[in-house]
Amino acid sequence: MNDPIVIIGIGEIGGVLARGFLRTGHPVYPVTRDMDLALQAQQTPEPAMVVVAVGEQALSPLLEVLPPPWRERCVLLQNELLPADWTRHHLPSPTVMSVWFEKKPGQDVKQVVPTPVYGPHAAAVLKALGAVGIDGVQLDDPDALLFELVRKNLYILTTNLCGLEVGGDVAALANEHADLLVTISGEVLDLQEALTGQKLDRGALVEAMHVAFAGDPAHRCQGRSAPARLQRAVAQGERLGLKLPALHELGARHLG
Structure with a gap:
């Protein structure tokens, strides 16, 4: 079995990614806002990746308390994201995706243009997107x-x-x-x-x-x-x- 993937924040985008990772053979462990991050990291210390799918306003407070075992496995996808948003929290090498699809409650996914992804987990993210019919492209450099x-x-x-x-x-x-x-x-x-x-x-x-x-x-x-x-x-x-x-x-x- 493939290593599990942790998704922090199971909104519409988090739900789409969860389906994609499940279809590519990864167990998915959701983490909601009322769950203890440190306890979850103790129980799952080495996931394949940790997808941070919270809204942009919640990102910085969450990264401040993200447990050390998860920090080097981050995937970020927020709107209004720039490199300073992760460098100020000393994340070593996050995988970053610029999301160009939207999912509204009760509606199918709508894609605008292919979603670019960069970082160490880009290939796995793109495979998951492809599994749910979303186009993506792997970027070559920062x-x-x-x-x-x-x-x-x-x-x-x-x-x-x-x-x-x-x-x-x-x-x-x-x-x-x-x-x-x-x-x-x-x-x-x-x-x-x-x-x-x-x-x-x-x-x-x-x-x-x-x-x-x-x-x-x-x-x-x-x-x-x-x-x-x-x-x-x-x-x-x-x-x-x-x-x-x-x-x-x-x-x-x-x-x-």
């Missing part, structure tokens, strides 16, 4: 991973923040609100450059965002987390000394 993480952040933040203003789907955003799209995406990239400390290939990232638009043109812009994302982006910009006037204007209109 630079490719950074590009894909920023691409996803650009997509999520731009569509969510524009959605607060105009609603609609990504096709309408691109076709009917191009000026707003350019302005907000530009400030999102300003923020991503400041957060990563790197000069980014803006043209390639914007082009990749539009590829994702084409992958699901009817994808709604404004998710339920949009106000929190805007509030977080404005706060990050202020902490980093960025102007971001368009984001501040959105905040004045939509954050009360």
Whole structure:
């Protein structure tokens, strides 16, 4: 029998991955928020991997208390993820996936574009995704991973923040609100450059965002987390000394 896989957080995405790992022959041990992590790590000290499938706001507090036996086996998949989110917790070499599929309660999985994966457990993750009909691609190096993480952040933040203003789907955003799209995406990239400390290939990232638009043109812009994302982006910009006037204007209109 293959080694077990621990999944911390059994929401919709965690559930999809659990099915994939089961179909590839791995026992899956779920860990919920009311379970003692240290006790679970004692009972399963050497799993094949530990998939951290909690929401982005819960990630940092969880990594602070993640038991040592599990730290070198992590798989991360949160939205708004950047390398600083794991390096500040001294994770040695996590496997990281930029999730481009969604699963709503009572609905089938919807894929936008293939999901990129990088790290020591990438092959096993991609095999599990394939077992449930989800396309993925293995990345070759950390630079490719950074590009894909920023691409996803650009997509999520731009569509969510524009959605607060105009609603609609990504096709309408691109076709009917191009000026707003350019302005907000530009400030999102300003923020991503400041957060990563790197000069980014803006043209390639914007082009990749539009590829994702084409992958699901009817994808709604404004998710339920949009106000929190805007509030977080404005706060990050202020902490980093960025102007971001368009984001501040959105905040004045939509954050009360």
